[in-house]
Amino acid sequence: MSFEQVLFIIVSLILLASALGAVFARRIMHSALLAVAAFTGVGGIYAILGSHFLAVAQVLIYIGAVAIVLLFAVMLSQQREISGSNPVRKQKLWKNWVTWAAFGVGLVMVLYFTVNLATPTASQEIPLIHTEPATSLEGLSELLFREYLVPFELVSLLLLLVVIGAVVIARKENDPQ
Amino acid sequence: MEAYFEVLFFMLAGLLFYPFTMVLARLFRPSSPSPTKLENYECGVPPIGQAQVQFHPNYYLLALLFVALDVEAVFLFPWAVHLRELGLFGLVEMFIFIGIIVVGIVYAWKKKVIQWH
Numbered sequence: 690m691s692f693e694q695v696l697f698i699i700v701s702l703i704l705l706a707s708a709l710g711a712v713f714a715r716r717i718m719h720s721a722l723l724a725v726a727a728f729t730g731v732g733g734i735y736a737i738l739g740s741h742f743l744a745v746a747q748v749l750i751y752i753g754a755v756a757i758v759l760l761f762a763v764m765l766s767q768q769r770e771i772s773g774s775n776p777v778r779k780q781k782l783w784k785n786w787v788t789w790a791a792f793g794v795g796l797v798m799v800l801y802f803t804v805n806l807a808t809p810t811a812s813q814e815i816p817l818i819h820t821e822p823a824t825s826l827e828g829l830s831e832l833l834f835r836e837y838l839v840p841f842e843l844v845s846l847l848l849l850l851v852v853i854g855a856v857v858i859a860r861k862e863n864d865p866q
Numbered sequence: 867m868e869a870y871f872e873v874l875f876f877m878l879a880g881l882l883f884y885p886f887t888m889v890l891a892r893l894f895r896p897s898s899p900s901p902t903k904l905e906n907y908e909c910g911v912p913p914i915g916q917a918q919v920q921f922h923p924n925y926y927l928l929a930l931l932f933v934a935l936d937v938e939a940v941f942l943f944p945w946a947v948h949l950r951e952l953g954l955f956g957l958v959e960m961f962i963f964i965g966i967i968v969v970g971i972v973y974a975w976k977k978k979v980i981q982w983h
Contacts, residue, residue: 736870746940754936758929764921827951830944834956841941842959845966848934852970855930856977859923 697737704730721763725756742826927979931971938967 707726714720732747833841906913945952945960952959974980 736873742944745943749940750933750936754929754933758926758933761921761926761929765923765926766920826944826947830948830952833941833944834948834952834959838959842963842966844941845938845963848937848967849970851934852931852967853973855927856974856979859927859979860977 693737697734700730700733700737704734718760718763721756721759724759725752728752728756742829924979924982927974931974931979934967934970938964 704727707723707730711720711723711727714723728747728751732744732752735741735747736744908914941963942960945956949956
């Protein structure tokens with residue numbers, strides 16, 4: 690087993706443990722912090738797989754910004770006692786058929802795509818990928834700023850919608866001026 | 867891959883720093899517990915109320931604005947690395963990109979979201 694495989698297994702175990710912890714933690718604040726730990730694990734997986742830019746973006750956006758949104762959401766909504774505040778704890782998940790259905794569908798999908806992508810002929814038939822995936826930052830920016838220029842500019846429209854939507858919703862709830 | 871060894875080293879050092887200093891302090895300090903030592907530290911004055919207070923909703927809005935700007939900032943990195951090859955074309959497209967988002971920021975500014983009130 691190579692060093693990268695060992696690293697992958699360690700990071701995956703940390704990722705799975707913190708993701709499970711985020712679902713089953715007693716306090717919702719611990720759930721949020723464990724979710725941030727899971728985001729870090731995903732960033733580690735990106736780095737191991739060689740997507741260095743994606744790893745940096747994961748750290749900047751998810752650990753930098755989304756984590757703050759998560760923690761603020763908890764701090765804004767929780768009033769007093771937050772022990773036992775995770776709503777998942779109150780349900781008996783293993784008795785719920787939705788849990789098992791989601792688990793089964795997820796497992797089948799993971800197995801299907803893994804087997805499909807592992808066979809060399811199948812991976813060329815993915816319809817969305819026309820170009821060779823870029824691993825270097827320069828190759829990535831060449832794709833992003835030349836070939837996929839319109840989707841890139843549309844991202845800014847999406848971000849504009851995010852900003853305006855947030856302002857509109859928050860203004861309505863705070864004080865109708 | 868080798869460049870990540872420094873990152874790993876920093877993560878390990880950060881993880882080990884806390885238990886290391888705690889164990890070290892336990893070995894050297896005298897043990898005399900008192901209820902005052904268990905209070906929250908608020909710059910020396912006696913703490914008022916609970917530590918878990920409800921924060922002002924304006925913080926959440928600022929956090930959401932930060933997410934949008936953060937996503938925008940991430941796109942600047944590959945652009946900045948490749949700007950020489952992209953030339954004027956790249957410069958213009960990034961100014962359009964930023965210009966569209968600035969509209970949102972100006973909107974938030976006009977709606978007095980950024981101001982404290």
